[in-house]
Amino acid sequence: MSLFDTHQEDTDEEEDNNVQKQEPTDGGDDIAFIAKLKSSRTLASILKTIHFADDAIFCALPTGIKIIVEDKQCVQGNAFIDTRVFESYELTKQVRFRFHLETVLNCLNIFGIPLDPVTHEPLPTNVAVQIHYRENQTHPLQLYLEEEGVITECLIKVLDDTDTIDFDFQTENVVTKVVFKSNGFKEALSEIDLKADCIELIITQDVPHFRLIANGCGGCTSVDITQDSPVMDTFLCTEPVHNRYKTQFFQYIVRALSIASKLSLRIDAAGILCAQFLIYTEKDKPSLVEYFFGPDEELNDIEDNTQASDVVLIED
Amino acid sequence: MTEKKFIFVLPPEHVRHFGKTLQVLTKLGEEIYIELSNKTNGLSFRTANQSRSSYSCITFKRDFFEEWPQDDIQREKIKCRISAKRCMSAVHAVLSSKLTRLELVFDDHKSNLSFILHCRYNIVKVHSCFYIDCEKLQARFDKQSYKNSVSIMSKTLQELTAHFPAKWDEITIRATKDQFIIKKCDEIVHDDDSVVYSMNFQVVCEPREFINYDIQYNSDITFCLREFKFLLGLADLLNLPMTLLFDSRGRPIIFCFDAEEFYFDGIFVFATIANREGETDPSFTASQPSINDISTMDEDDLVSYRQYTINTTGLNRGGKKRPAPSSSPLQTTTNLSDINNDHTSIINPKQRINTTNYQDTTTTTDIGDTTYIVLSQQSIVGLQQSEDIMADMTEDEDEEN
Numbered sequence: 030m031s032l033f034d035t036h037q038e039d040t041d042e043e044e045d046n047n048v049q050k051q052e053p054t055d056g057g058d059d060i061a062f063i064a065k066l067k068s069s070r071t072l073a074s075i076l077k078t079i080h081f082a083d084d085a086i087f088c089a090l091p092t093g094i095k096i097i098v099e100d101k102q103c104v105q106g107n108a109f110i111d112t113r114v115f116e117s118y119e120l121t122k123q124v125r126f127r128f129h130l131e132t133v134l135n136c137l138n139i140f141g142i143p144l145d146p147v148t149h150e151p152l153p154t155n156v157a158v159q160i161h162y163r164e165n166q167t168h169p170l171q172l173y174l175e176e177e178g179v180i181t182e183c184l185i186k187v188l189d190d191t192d193t194i195d196f197d198f199q200t201e202n203v204v205t206k207v208v209f210k211s212n213g214f215k216e217a218l219s220e221i222d223l224k225a226d227c228i229e230l231i232i233t234q235d236v237p238h239f240r241l242i243a244n245g246c247g248g249c250t251s252v253d254i255t256q257d258s259p260v261m262d263t264f265l266c267t268e269p270v271h272n273r274y275k276t277q278f279f280q281y282i283v284r285a286l287s288i289a290s291k292l293s294l295r296i297d298a299a300g301i302l303c304a305q306f307l308i309y310t311e312k313d314k315p316s317l318v319e320y321f322f323g324p325d326e327e328l329n330d331i332e333d334n335t336q337a338s339d340v341v342l343i344e345d
Numbered sequence: 346m347t348e349k350k351f352i353f354v355l356p357p358e359h360v361r362h363f364g365k366t367l368q369v370l371t372k373l374g375e376e377i378y379i380e381l382s383n384k385t386n387g388l389s390f391r392t393a394n395q396s397r398s399s400y401s402c403i404t405f406k407r408d409f410f411e412e413w414p415q416d417d418i419q420r421e422k423i424k425c426r427i428s429a430k431r432c433m434s435a436v437h438a439v440l441s442s443k444l445t446r447l448e449l450v451f452d453d454h455k456s457n458l459s460f461i462l463h464c465r466y467n468i469v470k471v472h473s474c475f476y477i478d479c480e481k482l483q484a485r486f487d488k489q490s491y492k493n494s495v496s497i498m499s500k501t502l503q504e505l506t507a508h509f510p511a512k513w514d515e516i517t518i519r520a521t522k523d524q525f526i527i528k529k530c531d532e533i534v535h536d537d538d539s540v541v542y543s544m545n546f547q548v549v550c551e552p553r554e555f556i557n558y559d560i561q562y563n564s565d566i567t568f569c570l571r572e573f574k575f576l577l578g579l580a581d582l583l584n585l586p587m588t589l590l591f592d593s594r595g596r597p598i599i600f601c602f603d604a605e606e607f608y609f610d611g612i613f614v615f616a617t618i619a620n621r622e623g624e625t626d627p628s629f630t631a632s633q634p635s636i637n638d639i640s641t642m643d644e645d646d647l648v649s650y651r652q653y654t655i656n657t658t659g660l661n662r663g664g665k666k667r668p669a670p671s672s673s674p675l676q677t678t679t680n681l682s683d684i685n686n687d688h689t690s691i692i693n694p695k696q697r698i699n700t701t702n703y704q705d706t707t708t709t710t711d712i713g714d715t716t717y718i719v720l721s722q723q724s725i726v727g728l729q730q731s732e733d734i735m736a737d738m739t740e741d742e743d744e745e746n
Binding site for chain 2: 213216217219220237247248249250251252253254255257258259260
């Protein structure tokens with residue numbers, strides 16, 4: 030994917046709300062990208078799961094939209110929405126820019142978020158959204174939202190593109206892969222102590238096959254899921270894994286679980302955890318949200334220190 | 346304790362009861378003392394609050410559990426305490442999941458108590474916490490010595506007191522042969538000795554509301570509402586006859602129940618307010634009604650506590666009687682009455698009712714008369730206003746209205 034010139038808005042543009050959705054008013058500038066979604070909920074719910082940082086990178090690719098969010102160089106969240114999820118998807122030029130995630134989310138939810146009275150989950154809406162983007166740097170990202178004949182136009186400044194981390198997840202060197210059903214896994218995670226500093230993840234071929242341990246003060250909480258559990262769809266383990274990850278990563282996982290139908294966890298030889306969520310919104314084509322987490326180095330450091338101190342003792 | 350594991354297994358139908366009762370205990374104290382003893386023939390969970398003005402004990406019998414540690418040695422095995430906070434998170438997990446099996450494992454080697462929850466879908470959750478070996482927590486009281494004993498279904502009691510706002514610190518019970526009144530404590534005494542008469546209301550019950558009504562001594566006692574409400578939290582789950590034992594001010598009130606069909610029983614002892622000597626501690630009205638006497642107990646007193654003989658639930662055993670909090674637990678009843686006599690001389694003018702001497706049970710008629718008179722003036726159900734109420738209406742009362 031190639032990096033294009035960065036786009037920066039010099040001034041805001043104010044336009045009236047009766048702009049027609051179909052065609053832009055001034056011609057001449059090439060439209061790089063137009064996408065139309067039947068329900069804004071689709072995009073909003075996916076963006077919400079990766080909303081853990083202020084800014085996000087938006088990439089429009091021939092295969093669909095990719096949105097990348099990074100947090101402090103140690104976790105990356107990607108969302109992929111395939112072209113087939115969209116009502117229409119026209120791409121003339123691949124684009125990539127940075128935008129303020131919260132602003133876009135607020136715009137997508139501008140008509141409100143209806144909640145199911147029983148489950149308090151957001152209901153699907155009939156707010157259609159159309160995204161326009163032109164390559165010209167004077168133009169902002171344009172979002173048009175329409176509900177029952179009322180059209181809202183949102184113009185959002187785009188920012189300079191930045192580099193994103195390449196976790197270099199070695200797909201060919203995956204040590205273990207587990208696929209869960211999301212509602213069962215959500216139940217398993219429900220009581221895990223999220224106040225602990227980090228969560229240990231143990232995956233072995235023996236019982237228990239999958240274990241999460243959270244060490245809080247005064248005791249610890251652990252969850253075991255065996256291979257034959259109906260919650261576990263697939264279990265592959267070539268060598269045992271015992272790593273620690275920061276607890277907040279699991280908070281992201283729990284958040285994404287609420288809209289996902291399946292979760293896949295893969296760990297490569299370097300200990301990097303790749304969590305992928307399969308999300309069905311509209312149409313039959315699923316969207317994908319994935320997270321990359323690096324392992325907490327503490328575990329290894331402690332071991333190294335112990336070894337060093339042993340050496341000192343021997344010398345004495 | 347020996348180097349081994351004690352494993353208790355609960356069947357799914359008892360898990361909810363276990364969770365709910367333990368939840369009540371975690372609210373009533375900071376640490377939960379666990380004891381497995383052949384003498385009590387059960388696994389008991391006890392707690393006392395920080396100021397030692399309430400004591401709670403719930404004992405689960407052998408039949409409550411599906412499996413019981415196999416050990417035929419006739420000696421006490423488990424005596425430890427755990428943090429109520431850790432227990433609370435484990436109990437929360439127990440109550441929120443559908444369990445097929447719950448195991449309690451006391452691992453002596455690691456001093457670890459684990460709650461092993463077998464959930465559906467073959468998921469196993471383990472909540473573990475450290476425990477500390479200690480002596481057992483025990484309060485001394487003699488159920489047989491109480492003059493008044495009433496039994497009422499716990500749900501009825503809960504309904505009667507449901508509308509008492511939790512913001513109120515204390516609740517007062519005035520009981521005579523004909524009436525049982527539950528109301529708010531009459532006045533609040535502030536720092537500067539000014540007395541605030543505030544809005545009050547009362548619930549008047551007739552003896553026929555009760556399963557058992559035996560009042561031999563007209564009582565007017567006040568105890569902590571907050572803890573009482575926690576205790577009644579059990580009523581949702583178990584609608585059982587609860588027995589209240591009480592008599593004079595200063596003597597603790599005992600709530601006990603015996604859930605025979607569920608194989609556990611519980612006893613809750615709450616301190617009641619005695620006559621105050623002069624100035625009242627302002628913190629008294631704010632939170633704990635623990636100022637029953639001159640001082641509250643500290644850790645040393647707790648040590649003495651434990652040296653006493655057991656007075657177990659449901660069994661009639663001899664034992665010295667004493668209320669849960671007191672200036673010194675080592676005092677015999679004679680000394681206690683001495684203190685009470687001192688109190689009568691410095692009586693708070695607002696408190697018309699004198700304390701009574703324990704041994705002097707026949708002189709209760711004076712108090713009884715006084716109480717009675719007061720009651721007959723206040724026999725209105727519903728709102729009861731004091732004279733200065735307009736000036737002193739506080740936020741609480743507004744909300745009541």
